[in-house]
Amino acid sequence: MPLRAEESFVQRAATLSDAEIFNQRETLKDELDHVRATFHGSLDSGYYYVSISRLLSAELQTRAEIIWRNLVRAHKSFGAGYTGTLRDDMKRAYEVQIKTSYDELQSIIDSEIKTPSDSPRFSLDNKLKNALRQYVEEIDMYFDDLKRNEARESGTSSAGPTWQRYQPSIVRREARKLETKKQHQAWQKAYRDLKRDQPGKSDVQYAKQIAAQDIANDCAVETIRKNMKR
DSSP states (O other): OOOOTTOOHHHHHHHHHHHHHHHHHHHHHHHHHHHHHHTTTOTTSHHHHHHHHHHHHHHHHHHHHHHHHHHHHHHHHTTOOOOTTHHHHHHHHHHHHHHHHHHHHHHHHHHHOOOOTTSOOOOSHHHHHHHHHHHHHHHHHHHHHHHHHHHHHHHHOOSOOGGGGOOHHHHHHHHHHHHHHHHHHHHHHHHHHHHHHSTTOOHHHHHHHHHTSGGGTTOOHHHHHHHTTO
16 A cells, blocks of 8 residues: 555654564563563562563663664655754654653563662663664664765766655654654553542542643643543
């Protein structure tokens, strides 16, 4: 089926990555079950915590590679070259997707590892920072290669530049859609947690509590209420 004009390689890449990560979740579930079985009766041990942390750290790295590979694959299949905004568009799309995976995997760590409040928290923060640093560099190199290739082609061909087929405004719009989706997912998780911990309140009351959190991003209570249950 041909790609609709309003679609961009960013959305195509996100669709490809979502499909692969869906399959990854099944594998991850099996690996988590294996670790739990290995440490049966010792789920509060330091060795168990380290094993879970390492497993999910490796999973985040795997997803980082999936996201990057599909961004490049979709960009090439879209027949697009480079523009002045491509570098930032790819970085934004990559960051939104990898942070979504980070939130999902960090929530698993938080549910699996129960440490006292005064103990260091097991987190994927350093792995996230490393993945961002690594693939920002990959994007820079990819962009520079495109730019050099475009320069060589423009010197040998009188045809118009292929990058005109790339529409940066569409890419930015798709990246914003991903950001909005991520924000709504955060509200939905907060709503589920509040409803579980504080049952019996109205949706408006839950929305007001979410609006007071950082994840609200200064959005109105009514906006949060409309999107926190989808």
